[in-house]
Amino acid sequence: MNKITAHAVNLRTLLNNKYTVQYYQREYNWGTKQIEELIEDLTNEFFEFYKEGDRQIDVRNYGNYFLGPIILTNDNAIIDGQQRLSSLTLLLIYLNNLQKQQANLPKVNIDNYIYSEMYGQKTFCINVPEREECLASLFETDDYDIANEQSESVRNLYNRYKDIERIFPDELKGDPLPVFIEWLIDNVSLVQIRTDSEQDAHKVFVTMNDRGLRLTPTEMLKGYLLSMIDDNTIRNKANDLWKSKVVQLKDMEKDGDADFIKNWLRAQYAQTIREGKKDAENKDFDNIGTTFHKWVQENRSIIGLNSSIDFENFILKRFNMYSDIYIRLKDYSRNFNKEYEYVFYNADRGFTLQYQIILSAIRSDDTRDIIDKKIKMVSCFVDQFISIRVFNFKTVDYSSIRYTVFNITKMIRNKDISELAEILKHYINGMDLTLEGIDGFYLNQFTKRYMLHILARMTHYIEEQSGINSNFADYVNREQKNPYDIEHIWADDYTQGNHQQDFSTEEEFKQFRNRFGGLLILPKDKNRSLQDMEYSKKVIKYDSENLLARTLNKNCYSNNPLFLRFMNEAQLPFKPYEQFDKKALIERQSLYKEICKKIWDVNKIDLLANS
Template sequence: MSKDNHKIDADDRTIFDVLNERKYTVDYFQREYSWEQKHIEQLVTDLTSSFLDAYSPGDSRPSVEHYNNYYLGPFVVSSKGGMKSIIDGQQRLTSLTLFLIYLNNLQKELGGNESIEPLVFSEKYGKKSFNIQVEERKECLEKLFLDGCYEVKPGDDESTVNMVRRYADIGEAFPEDIKGNSFPYFLDWLKYNVILVEITAYSDDNAYTIFESMNDRGLNLTSTEMLKGYILSRFDEAKDREKANRFWRDSIQSLHLHSKDEDQRFFQAWLRSQYADTIRQGKAGSSNEDFEKIGTRFHSWFRDNLAKISVDANSPEDFRTLLHTELKFYLRAYLEILEGQRTEKAGWENVFYHSQWGIADSLSFPLMMAPLKSTDNPDVTRQKINEVASFLETFAVRRSINFRKFGASSVRYTMYSLVKEIRGKTLNSLRSILTAKLAEMPETWEGMGEFHLHGMNRAFVKFLLSRITGFIEQQSGGATNFSTYFLNNGKKPFEVEHIWADKFAEHRDEFEQRHEFESYRDRIGDLVLLPQGTNQSYGSMPYSDKVEHYLKENLLVKSLHPKAYKNNPNFLKMNERLGLEFRPHKSFNKSDIDERQELIQSICEVIWSREPIP
């Protein structure tokens, strides 16, 4: 290997330097894009909060040059023959590309003409291509770039599905207060003040060595490590420090079993849930407050706010109580929430449902932990967490059927105010507050009357149908549940399918225009869940033939056929007990869709009622 092959360069680069008309390939071993909602939401929140902390209305655009810089971390590339291959950092760079596509589409809506496109795609040798080149993602990125949406198709890989979901999450997380006069300032700041370190190796072997070193060893002290150092320094006795150190080490290890950044998310959730009093006002030029400071540098906030935490800086006893009583209790609760999110299990169902469709973790975890007190027994702790999770799921579902956003930027003030309102409340008080909050919501179940499938809500429609289908099965004594229909679990996944075949000609007696037919066909009353491939075999059949096949499917589908009501006592008892109005449909016309739409609304009202299910 030549001397040049051993060469390594490390340079700080702005986002403009990194992405503007530059081409990268992505190695096969890290092709999958796997960021979750919490990761993209954290990225957007950190970037926008850092910008808003520096921006003041009335600033000139050139003054952005003197705003604070934001360090986004390192990425590693292997450079060979003039082409750079991303070895480490493609998750972050792919997320930035999605963010830039969103910003480019947003500026079209706002009437802007800033230069963003060269950061996303550029021309080389007369051919335009995306700057981060992965062939499998090309179609999805093109649709997002041109139309702002992409409808996931059967056969799309997990990276594509994930990119579509993360793109939607960006729209939910991006704050309204940067959509006005400050928008071009934000673009300038993002392009020229956000810094990455580009580490370039000139052989694959060297690049992989750097990649392994960066992932095996921490490069900088994290907020968690700095908080640990401060807390341990408060103990005078060596035995106290050693005990605290052991507890801290074991605690962090238990969090890292879930993810390498879980420790930081835990401290953010704990401190916000129990001690944060303020949040940045929703207008440009406002300063970051407790909520934002905990989200970025919680170790500094902790040290500066000991009075809020009821800790005396010179009292080892206070720190013993904080560590071995308070932190220990909230850590256990946090870990139980994480476990509850993993699988659908008795007593924790609401946590699981909400994790599949609900508000961002940065808000939901502080909310679920807010009413807890370290004196609560395990059962009360579980009930409080599930009460909040049930409220949050109901909130998200009702917003969704009314086509309202519930991303962090849309509901942060509402949810943060609620954190303070339910903090430390008893179980009965908590239930009363949450019931009242739902009663005050302007988004009611009446929105179900117009609810339909569209290009960007297929994931929610599948969630909704999975909850309804699983609920009916469970209430009728069936063995399947929500997870059966929503998750793949190594089997054929269930897919959202239309009862009506896509044949406008067969419905001309009820619709004059094709778009009217298509609009009705996408209503929730015409949609069911069927195993992948099932509907393809008889999807184009007339309803009278298709309904015969429905007898083999789940009860929500089977209920269309008259035979579902014979020799099926559990289903009939469930129907009567819950006051539902299931009935068979010998034909399926426009009025039948209306009727099924009303049925689904009534099922939703039972599922998400605050009253116990009879």
């Protein structure tokens, strides 16, 4: 092997180059979980140093963060590390777009770390031609049409960018933003390992990954638990069960075993959580997230692990039972099941904390019937909790509500059905926020990640109540050939209709156009074909679309007995509009609020408890 060099480089240096990826390893395959972990790790580390009022220059006194090694040849071929570099490029593109929306903040010029340009063509940090159109579109427009995209890597890049949009914490979008960007490019480093040849680079890769493999926290926890069981036969039985469940969890997702154990231990046993201030000490919640195998050993008495039989039951009963429930929850989150619909709704909005909350309510001696009720009740509560916050422009990002969620977890831990129902309803009714916030709800940078979901829920609800075969999952599936998009009832044209009479300025019109009551969902091709059309022509086209769109057309109120019966019984003020002016939009917003009150009714928790 020839000479090998290794040294730490920050992103400012690392991304100021262009890299190639060999044809046999070109797929970008990071999932949502990896992006979530990257954003969480970076933001948590940043807030270790950031103080309110800090400026960009203060970053020189901040600490550094290490993101792992990257293996390169001297001609910049990446042998290991393209997943991280690709993801960091996506993050920088997002941060650049975010800066465009924050004109009042100092701008950090990061274009050179995203792309270089020659002859009018952008070349990105990782130079793979099939990715360039997607990355350029994300950079320039914050979006990309993947409807007919065949490349797995490009589809993954787009979806992970949308994950970053959803996950990136709101508290970093204001004054801390330029400081965070400076810290990211100057203080976040990787160890760059360079070799003279690709062959040598592969040898380094194999040596780093195949020799002296360390046990995972799951394996170390298993080893500890089994070592405390006296009977050889029972120990072997527990070992077989553990291995079987771990296989199922890993088949479900790469780190499914560790994710389950973290959620389970936090749900059932964690009593404390780290304070949100610099130099605060890690507590139960945090230690379970990093070294749960050590936490179990150090807290065995709290868990109730005092004798051999306790350890037997911990694996054969509790681990067995809660892992089965977790596997069910993951299935419900991916495949729409009407009986457990709220788990799917919460997952569609990326709320991964629901698993912890649901598991906390379930006792180890609950029957299957009780477990099922608790899953339905708690997931319904989570759905209402998320929706109320979103309608009032309050974030549900992990870093912002982890303390709230932890307190809810402890509050409902191991409660029986009747007490659980009262606690959940009391919490919703006691929130400072209510669904009345819908009066001022509109489409903006924050709400756009939730708006399609909300409009799809409303569409699905009124169709289902009107006897129409409706599939919510189809409305929110971004992977299908012709996905649904948000439709503005008003075209973006101030000169159409009565807009100049209703609004004194074009800016006022544009703001009003984004209000909740002026939105629908339509298939993407229909949305594009109608976007410049005036309302009197659009409303004719709406008559052949989903029911929420059809209700604008007078034909919806003829020969439609099931819808009319639902409308009257629910006392919802649907009406058709030949002209859709400012007054009509305000009326439609009130209608939407009443529909939402039906969908997110706190009394549904009682109905589920008594079902």
